[in-house]
Amino acid sequence: MTSATSDDTGVGAASWEVAAREFAAWRAGDRAALDRLVRLLTPVLWHLVRAYGLDRESAEDVVQTTWLALVRNVDSVRDPQAVLRWTTTTARREAWRTARAGKRVDVAEPQTLDAALPPVGGPDGTVLAERTARTLWRHIAELSERCQRLLRVIAFEDRPDYASLSTELGIAVGSIGPTRGRCLEKLRGLLAADPEWSDRRD
Amino acid sequence: MTDDLTLLRAVHDMYDTLDPPPADLADRVLFTLGLEDLEFELMRLQETLQPVGARGPETASTVTFSAESLTVMVTVSDSGPQRHRIDGWIAPGGALRVELRTPRGVHETQADVDGRFAFAEVPSGLVQIMIHPTSGATVPLHRPVVTPPVQL
Incomplete structure (x- = not known):
């Protein structure tokens, strides 16, 4: 067993609902809700994008691009419940496309990450x-x-x-x-x- | 035996521990989303040159961003405590209007015909460079190009 005590395996049902609620609030005019949505989902998008082997700089670009796409195409997300799937699917598709285009892909080794790591x-x-x-x-x-x-x-x-x-x-x-x-x-x-x-x- | 869910949780925590997102990634996303008009092309970071003399007073580092129609090479050097100088070079060169977004406001300048521009005395924090379509410039842009925000 691990020391994990949280029920959250990433985007659990809770985050799903929170994302939908923040998205709906933002659409209703609450600008701060977009802040909360971005802070909630950005780490998830990061890990999804890194799964495609992009180096850290390219991964950041993909995360930025994904959020821009959401804000620009907000009307295509008709149901707030869909916002999580929309962003994660967009991020994965963009990461896959970027990796296939032969952009800088790296095989990260923990040793090489050491310098960039915050304290564990x-x-x-x-x-x-x-x-x-x-x-x-x-x-x-x-x-x-x-x-x-x-x-x-x-x-x-x-x-x-x-x-x-x-x-x-x-x-x-x-x-x-x-x-x-x-x-x-x-x-x-x-x-x-x-x-x-x-x-x-x- | 570890069940699937426990194992996936361990995988989740392992990646969070060994390959976490940059601490300010969400801040940088929000900085970009804060632009009034989202009709622009987001440039991609193309190349980073490691800082030379990272601990000395003459720290400088160079990054290159690319868009479809141009690239911009940016060198950041220290010009005092918490103060920086930004030297930029747009290629192909052209007298384009350049804006520097900071959390405290926007600075504007015009590149020379060779595409060179500079901002002096920029305080530490997030900054983002926006290059605008400019009448009379030899480089035709059909919409602004914007760098991802970088931390000075």
């Missing part, structure tokens, strides 16, 4: 101990690129749009569920075989 540990104490995180990172890196991408996406997006995900992963819609199962199984096996993982105390 979140304000709510839900982040993993750094050593545990690194162990997990190392094993995820052993998975196929497709598994890595899929797991990062579903770790941050509860119910991703399967049609777009299917195109981006190059697998049939019907294969996403089974692939997800296989990827998690593989990861579980790798972790089970690693004493550093089973002995950890967060």
Whole structure:
């Protein structure tokens, strides 16, 4: 077990509803609601975009572009309930497109990230101990690129749009569920075989 | 055995720990969304040159942004405590109208015919450069181009 105590696996049902509420409030004229919406969803978009292997600068560009697209095409989001899916799907599509266009893609290594990292540990104490995180990172890196991408996406997006995900992963819609199962199984096996993982105390 | 949800939570926390979003990313998004008129092209960061002499008094760093029809190379150097100088070079060169957005207001200048412009004494904080279509300039722009905000 991990030390995580929050029920939030990324965009849980709660964030879904909060996003819809802020979006509706913003549409009704509350400018501060847009601020809250951007702060709520920007970290989620970041992780989705990084799942496509873009370097940090390109990932930032994609996140900016996604928000601009939302504000410019606000009328295309008829139902506030759809705002989360609209932004996450737009961000993933743009990230996929950018990565395919051969923009700077990097294979991030924790070591190379060190310099850019803030001190480990979140304000709510839900982040993993750094050593545990690194162990997990190392094993995820052993998975196929497709598994890595899929797991990062579903770790941050509860119910991703399967049609777009299917195109981006190059697998049939019907294969996403089974692939997800296989990827998690593989990861579980790798972790089970690693004493550093089973002995950890967060 | 760890169930799927627990494992995904661990994956979630792991990425949040080892590859978190830049702390000011949401602020920078909101800075861009604060533009009055959203009819512009957002430039992309093309290249960053690492600061030279990062700890010395003569810190300078250069970044290049690109749009469809032009690029702009921007060098930022310190001009005093919490004060910066911005030197820009638009290519292809042209006498375009250039705005610098800061949290405290907008500064305006005009590039010379070679596309060079400068802003002196810029306080620390987020800034964003906007280049406008300008009559008489040799570079035809059909809408403004805007850099992503950068932290000085």
